[in-house]
Amino acid sequence: MTASNFRLARLAGPILFVCLLAAAPSGLLAEEAAEAEAERLDLRTAILLALDNNLGLAVERYAPQIAREQVTIARSEFEPTLTGTVRSRVSQQSSAASTLDGAAGPRSEVSDARIGVSQKIDTGAVVSVSTGMVRQETNSTFSTLNPAYDADVSLSVRQPLLQGFGAAVNRANRQRAEIGVDRADYLFDAEVLNVVLNTELAYYRLVFAREQLTVRRLGLQLAERLLEEARIRRETGVATSLDVLQAEVGVANQRSALLLAEQAVSDAEDALLALIGQFDFDRAIGTVEALLPEPVRPDVEASFRRARDRQPEFLATLALVDQLELDLVAARNGRLPSLSLNGALGYSGRDGTSRGAWGEIPDREGYNWQVDLALSVPWGMREGRARLRQAEASLEREEMRLRRIEQDILVEVRSRVRTVETAMERVQIAALATSLSEREYELELARFENGLSTSRLVLDSQRALDEARVSELQVGIDLQEAIARLHRLEGTSLERFTIANR
Template sequence: MHRRYRPLAQLPSLCALALSLTLALPHKALAQAAAAATTTQAGAASEPLSLQACIDRALQKNFGLAIQRFDAANSREALTIARADYDPALTLTTGKSVNQSDNPDTSLVGTRNDTFSARAGVTQKVATGATLSLTQSLNRRGTNNNFALLNPAYNADLSLSVSQPLLRGAGTRVNLAPIRRAEIGLEIASLNTTSRVLQVVRDTEAAYYALVYARESLKVRTQSLDLAQRLYDENTTRLRTGVVTDLDVLQAEVGVENARRSVLVAQQSVRDAEDRLLNLIGQFEFDQALGTVALPPTATFSPDFELSYALARKQQPEYRSAAEQIKQLQLDLATARRNRLPSLDLNVAGGYNTRDSTLGRTYNRLPDGDGYTWQIDLALRMPWGLRAEKARYNTALNNLRREETRLRQIEQNLALEVRSAVRAVETNLETVTISRKATELSARQYELERARFDAGLSTSRRVLEAQDDLETARVAELQSQVNLRTAMAELNRIDGTSLALYNIELPAN
């Protein structure tokens, strides 16, 4: 499941390249730039801020992940709704009525009937599609008719009825399909949450590395400003002794101003990088100071496409989600195939009924009395041609085939993503080595050019050019280290290994 890493020493930090040059008396412009750089760095807390801590905060506070959790919660409720269709349903109805007939043609007083009725029942749906109903009813009838044999008269009955589809809507697969579909929907929601977690982890890694790059780049720009300022101060001193010309002083001053501009731009990049990271790991916490950050130790490995692709097919949420959606559409197709049949329902009902003058005697006679009723019937309904049913089946079949094709497309795109991610890691592994060598050579070039200038064999312009080359090389090496880690983060997102790498445990459904 996991790659076999061969731990190496941490790649050397570019900003740890120390130059043994000391500054002369600071120029006013240098003091202002240094103060600005110090202010930027002071905004960060002195406590270290690890990548693991940032990821933990992002998983707790990221807005996108919080929104995704609501979708997962709704999927759980949808499953409860589907299962509730098989919960027994209780019914209770009561009523009272009075009826008095007017007899204008006779001297008799109109007949008055008082009736009270109550009915209670329970209905249960079962997996075969049948509906079972058990009902109990009671009627009390009182009258002012002196010829009534029972006054009041109580009627009670107990009945059981069953309605079972025989064609359309029959069978456990069709009737349990909504529950199974909701279960798959919950799994899809969980996979979507996993996908969002992987994306948040990858984005947090990228934002963290970008902040490291921005801060370290600011240090490089500040050191370049220091070198440019020293050259300017030395040329100013040499101008008084006639060793250099006004052009050398002017070139050195241009170098100072260009370095100051680079520092200002780098300071803005640091603030922007801090905001982007805070946007991922917090909620409206842009004024919070971020601690010191550093590129975490990395381990090298030989990227393996076959291994990464196998992991991606097994763990990549989008691919697994598409496979689960196919299962849902297979259920829809099975239901649509069954529903192409006509409706044929078998209805069976039977029960007992009694009638007596008291409530107690009525209920006592209920199971032993002579009153009973039963019925059985078949109900057939078949729309002419079943055109709508056939069209629904064809639609379900087309949806299934479409999703199967989309799964193949996702599989191909996944292979492309893995190939690209593996290639990016391989390229950046080589780039780190090349960039480190380029930095070493640029540092030697600068030192030699500076020595030639001190000996009067070079010009300020050539020293500034060598200084620019050194700065570019140092920034490029830093960028190569960041690119390597970002490429590894993307590969870990694709094959799903970020969860194990950062000890992330997702809640069960």
């Protein structure tokens, strides 16, 4: 491996390509020229397209939005509530019950209106302020004010003292919703990283498929050239019909390999388009190449720290633990009896006009107040205790799962690092194997041209060279895939391509 850029396209066999360039037909050159003229698609652009167009990611984008709406719902519990009522009623009696009714057929008309506002505060108390006006008119001769107007202003407070008391329990639902937003964002980030990884893998596999296709095309050209030479040698009496037949079989095998390579290219293009195109399978993918800096040997400890600090799944589990801790706070409070202190204070005024009734309120001559305690204790309190045990078990289970995830991350990091290191060594070994196969093929071809070898041996040597080149391509792709999977595990895939999280 060189100290310069690590490029998988180098593995396609430049020496073999130079040998066949002069003999290559115009159709092959025209096809490669058309591909070169197509729009180049680099890996970063492919990832950006996937992040914008991937259908699975588009579905997952709704989860953070839904979580944010849940925060609004939780906060609305502590927003003021405006209330208002307007009523009117008439009572007409057919006859008087006594002379004290003041009329032969007592009749009364009552209209009242009330408006108020109430709000829950962090202590759990509900504070209400209201005001109202009542107009009463009667045909009774004993009524001193007719019509009579009653106005009042009142303040009431209901404060839980056991269940529902305290800022911690009353803020829990709101804080849980806020943590839910973070958790939804983490899970969405995980889907983003999955899309990035899948796009990387699809891109690398397309690179491999196209480079393999190049190798198969060049292999077919070699086989056809060898067949032509075998036929010429048979005409001159140097080769036999068996040599020609072996060369024909070699051409047929190369055509079969070429067909499979073309199918692999089409499948790889469809797989990449499915990630970046949203059903746009007729879109042409231009030149692709895995041109990346030479990989640096990873460090287990550094990779583990990054994975533990940045992996979205781990962070989402941490957020879930925080939510369950809030659930435990609420469950501990929920097992307490319901005891509330209620208080109310109101001032009122009465007059023959509405203005006069309002005017009497500041004098505070008419007033009322009330204080009471209300207690409610469920028989046996089994529900509250069961919910507490349920919350404790859920929290302990998730904490245990968090420790297991942390352990799994360490094991997976160690495995991924070893995979990268192994792939780096395999790349060097595969390059040596390809170099050896190239020399063996060149030697066998020279012996054939000098009448010292047979077409079968040349075909075997060519087949070994093709397989060595394909193997080297595959090993290079394996290395890039291993690096991509390690970055996914670390949660650093976006930073690797300098892409901001969207």
